Amino acid sequence: MARKKQLTKRQLAVIDDMLDGELDEQSVLANHKVSRSTYDRWLADDSFAEQFSRRIASAYRQSELIIARYAPLAAAKLVQLTESAKEETARKACLDIISLPKIGAKEAERPDKTKKDSEKQAEQLSEATVSRLLAALAEAEQ
Numbered sequence: 001m002a003r004k005k006q007l008t009k010r011q012l013a014v015i016d017d018m019l020d021g022e023l024d025e026q027s028v029l030a031n032h033k034v035s036r037s038t039y040d041r042w043l044a045d046d047s048f049a050e051q052f053s054r055r056i057a058s059a060y061r062q063s064e065l066i067i068a069r070y071a072p073l074a075a076a077k078l079v080q081l082t083e084s085a086k087e088e089t090a091r092k093a094c095l096d097i098i099s100l101p102k103i104g105a106k107e108a109e110r111p112d113k114t115k116k117d118s119e120k121q122a123e124q125l126s127e128a129t130v131s132r133l134l135a136a137l138a139e140a141e142q
Contacts, residue, residue, distance in 0.1 A: 004046075005047050010034070011042060
């Protein structure tokens with residue numbers, strides 16, 4: 001089995017800065033005095049590309065964790081906004097709630113579900129939920 005080559009400190013620093021979000025790609029390369037051709041060679045290198053991909057995947061996982069952590073708070077705030085004195089705010093909150101994807105406990109436990117399954121679940125709302133949302137919309141229009 002071939003052993004993966006270690007990345008240089010410079011390569012790791014470029015990856016760090018790329019994912020830091022402070023600068024665009026060209027600015028990061030200029031700050032580290034890396035030419036476009038050198039960077040293109042790095043991207044073609046399996047070790048560099050794999051490390052870069054792992055770090056990008058990690059950044060996405062961190063984002064998903066933050067969203068998951070605050071989803072209940074955001075949902076509660078939307079529900080509160082359905083009672084707003086401002087009709088437009090209440091209407092938009094109801095529409096946002098209707099458009100939220102429905103994620104069941106089974107799907108949360110099984111992240112390997114296909115996208116089609118999760119899309120079908122996202123389109124389904126219980127009749128009781130739809131009735132409550134429509135009632136809130138009707139009440140807001142009066």
